[in-house]
Amino acid sequence: MPEIFHALGLHMHQPLGNLDLLLDTNRWEAEQILLAYERPLHFLKRFETSAKFHFGFSGTLLEQLADPLIQEKSKGIVDLGAMLAGYRELPNIELVGMGYFHPVFPIIPIEDWEEQLWLHKQIIERVFGKKPVGFFPPEMGFSMEMIPYLVDAGYSYVIVDSVHIRNENGQPVTPYKTYWAEWKGKRIAIVPRERDLSNAQQSGMDPVWFSAEAKNKTKSVMPPVLITTWTDGENGGWFRNLSDGANFWGYFFAPYVEKKYSGEGIDTVFLSQFILEYPPVEKVEVSTGAWNVGSTSGYDFSQWAGSAAQKQALKEIYKLSATYWQRAKAGGSTSDLEFRQKLQEVRRLVLQAETSCYLFWGDSWLPQLYELIERAYRVMP
Known part of the structure; x- marks a missing residue:
């Protein structure tokens, strides 16, 4: 050994x-x-x-x-x-x-x-x-x-x-x-x-x-x-x-x-x-935490959720995800192909909006996150 x-x-x-x-x-x-x-x-x-x-x-x-x-x-x-x-x-x-x-x-x-x-x-x-x-x-x-x-x-x-x-x-x-x-x-x-x-x-x-x-x-x-x-x-x-x-x-x-x-x-x-x-x-x-990155210790998620703008963006992610799940459950039995295709597109946008980079880089990248959220609502069936 x-x-x-x-x-x-x-x-x-x-x-x-x-x-x-x-x-x-x-x-x-x-x-x-x-x-x-x-x-x-x-x-x-x-x-x-x-x-x-x-x-x-x-x-x-x-x-x-x-x-x-x-x-x-x-x-x-x-x-x-x-x-x-x-x-x-x-x-x-x-x-x-x-x-x-x-x-x-x-x-x-x-x-x-x-x-x-x-x-x-x-x-x-x-x-x-x-x-x-x-x-x-x-x-x-x-x-x-x-x-x-x-x-x-x-x-x-x-x-x-x-x-x-x-x-x-x-x-x-x-x-x-x-x-x-x-x-x-x-x-x-x-x-x-x-x-x-x-x-x-x-x-x-x-x-x-x-x-x-x-x-x-x-x-x-x-x-x-x-x-x-x-x-x-x-x-x-x-x-x-x-x-x-x-x-x-x-x-x-x-x-x-x-x-x-x-x-x-x-x-x-x-x-x-x-x-x-x-x-x-x-x-x-x-304990819940992350790695040490940037100027943070990883004992919390301040690098991604420390500022007021980051916290608000996370609230919008939660709101969008909840809206998606509500629509998915409501239309669970529908055979409408267009509805399902739009819902699938929304699903991908929800998951993409959760990419850590948009939050990590704060104000400079948050506009990209909001663009994804806005696109998801526009497509939402």
Whole structure:
């Protein structure tokens, strides 16, 4: 057994329409982002038998990457069709689910959770031919009430930020183990994301430093030891840098994996494999919260619902969702094709309006959210 198991993960997301916009208005940024999606293939093929990695792709990102118009515009940068096929063929990646439109689940209507989950799972299976086994909540927004929905959708584990996990006595737990949590009779494995080392993964780190830091942090932890680091995979200069000598994959990942052969005692692992071999034994409670992003700590949802404008936008989302469900139930038995088509269009607009980015970026993006809401009311049968 290695001294430490390391579960590496990246979160990939673009709100609907963003790639098309960037390709038209800021092609240089679009190129950096698209190459950040393609770059992992080269390194994971190189270390196909020696490294394991996790990826979460939002439904809206996959919809854009598979769009023939986006693929045509991206020619000369990346062959997106070949890229998706490359991910499909990689044997050393584990895919995780999210929500199709990347919502912060605890702050959107609970009535919309199920469809966000199932739509995302369907596109993962369609694009990659694989079922996601674990779940990475968008923005790491998690609440215990989500557990039955995740279990019913077929997920066996969920990654949450380690700062939110407490044992049954209310005390913090080590982030270097897996746990289990239960809600309304449904149980799921809880995987803590190690916040400090994930921060380092996001901003840039040296493989020698990481190995030493990982061992120092876990020296008093009884084996098996698991470190889970998870970050965005296309944001920031560290991941977008076109020089492999100065980005995550070339500067950190390749030498990190190669170091393993010299007896470093750290081995990459699939979370599903680790949980199967070392099932969690301790029950925990997870406080509702998110990850640390922007200037916020993740102990609340102030990044998405802190301002008066954000709170009002959320009220409008709830109102629209309630109106949709009212109309859907009222017309549940109708055979009117036009009614059903309009209702389906409204449904998609409701779910799209729940995309976290519109709330995250506040005043500059809220007009896009209101445009979706207004379109939904115009179409509403």
